[in-house]
Amino acid sequence: MNFERYARQMLVKNWGEEGQKKLQSSRVVVVGAGGLGSPASIYLAVAGVGELRIIDSDVVELSNLNRQVLHWDKDIGRLKALSAEEKLRNLNEDIKVEGIAERLDEGNGEELLRGADVVLDCLDNFPTRFLLNKLCHRLGIPLIHSVIFGLEGRITTIVPGKTPCLSCLYPQPPIEVRPFPVVGVAPGIMGCMEALEAIKLLIGLGNPLLGKMLRFDGETMTVQIFPIKRRENCPICGNLH
Amino acid sequence: MAIKVTLTGRLADILDKEISLSSPSTVGEAIREVAGMDEEAKAFLLDDEGKVRDNIIVLVNDENVDDLEQPLREGDVIFLLLPIAGG
Numbered sequence: 647m648n649f650e651r652y653a654r655q656m657l658v659k660n661w662g663e664e665g666q667k668k669l670q671s672s673r674v675v676v677v678g679a680g681g682l683g684s685p686a687s688i689y690l691a692v693a694g695v696g697e698l699r700i701i702d703s704d705v706v707e708l709s710n711l712n713r714q715v716l717h718w719d720k721d722i723g724r725l726k727a728l729s730a731e732e733k734l735r736n737l738n739e740d741i742k743v744e745g746i747a748e749r750l751d752e753g754n755g756e757e758l759l760r761g762a763d764v765v766l767d768c769l770d771n772f773p774t775r776f777l778l779n780k781l782c783h784r785l786g787i788p789l790i791h792s793v794i795f796g797l798e799g800r801i802t803t804i805v806p807g808k809t810p811c812l813s814c815l816y817p818q819p820p821i822e823v824r825p826f827p828v829v830g831v832a833p834g835i836m837g838c839m840e841a842l843e844a845i846k847l848l849i850g851l852g853n854p855l856l857g858k859m860l861r862f863d864g865e866t867m868t869v870q871i872f873p874i875k876r877r878e879n880c881p882i883c884g885n886l887h
Numbered sequence: 888m889a890i891k892v893t894l895t896g897r898l899a900d901i902l903d904k905e906i907s908l909s910s911p912s913t914v915g916e917a918i919r920e921v922a923g924m925d926e927e928a929k930a931f932l933l934d935d936e937g938k939v940r941d942n943i944i945v946l947v948n949d950e951n952v953d954d955l956e957q958p959l960r961e962g963d964v965i966f967l968l969l970p971i972a973g974g
Contacts, residue, residue: 682974770974795896795971816942820970821931823897828973859944861968863895865904870966873951874944 665849673697681713681833683768689841703749713830779812797864799836807886915955944968
């Protein structure tokens with residue numbers, strides 16, 4: 647394996663050749679190739695994560711282009727999964743990239759996620775997020791969750807049986823505001839944080855946001871980190887220890 | 888007694904990012920007072936039976952609080968984090 651592409655990141659303390667090989671042998675599934683999924687998958691690709699699977703059933707629309715940086719004018723009308731696959735392959739020819747133009751559902755979910763070392767929630771709606779949360783708990787796969795609204799973003803890292811899950815945080819289905827306001831840099835920042843959390847989990851580096859939520863407020867440039875709690879009676883993770 | 892409440896997401900768009908409440912003695916009372924300011928805000932904060940929705944993350948002085956009866960003290964700062972879904 648030629649490490650020249652990764653030489654600078656391998657200088658990071660506790661990364662080195664061993665950390666790079668861990669990334670190379672990892673599989674990450676990114677669910678959603680939009681505002682969060684674009685930056686997240688770009689940085690996972692250039693970091694050398696060996697296998698990336700990008701799941702999205704939507705097509706690129708003009709109104710996506712203020713934030714979904716994997717997709718360009720020429721891609722309007724094209725499936726996001728295929729647009730993402732093309733760009734990510736061109737970014738790093740060392741890695742395997744697979745774009746899957748399907749909507750995650752009960753029927754295909756386990757098959758699409760199986761074998762993942764980490765899953766990234768880069769979705770834009772709660773029903774699919776709850777399904778993803780359930781599937782990751784069933785399969786025992788860590789899930790990086792992030793959401794944005796306007797200039798605000800939130801992120802937490804969910805490890806089944808160890809941390810609160812999405813159903814602990816939101817026992818009732820939330821009221822969703824659609825279309826949601828968004829400035830591209832907000833998902834840009836949060837998607838990068840998701841990639842960083844995934845890399846940390848894969849290499850075993852630093853302190854991931856376990857049992858903690860980070861909230862970024864772009865309006866005031868403030869960051870809060872606060873503890874979040876498991877619910878004993880959570881139907882998804884209450885019986886996992 | 889002045890209690891500062893910071894609102895986020897759609898709630899901040901409807902009301903304001905920061906509002907000041909003068910009278911609430913508990914966290915639950917503070918949330919109900921905010922809900923009483925606007926019908927749309929009320930729908931986000933209270934369910935059909937008038938109970939505070941349990942999908943709101945409530946921080947008091949940066950501590951995550953789930954006891955709505957928790958008493959408030961002068962100078963407390965409340966954050967109401969409604970679920971947001973964008974991505």
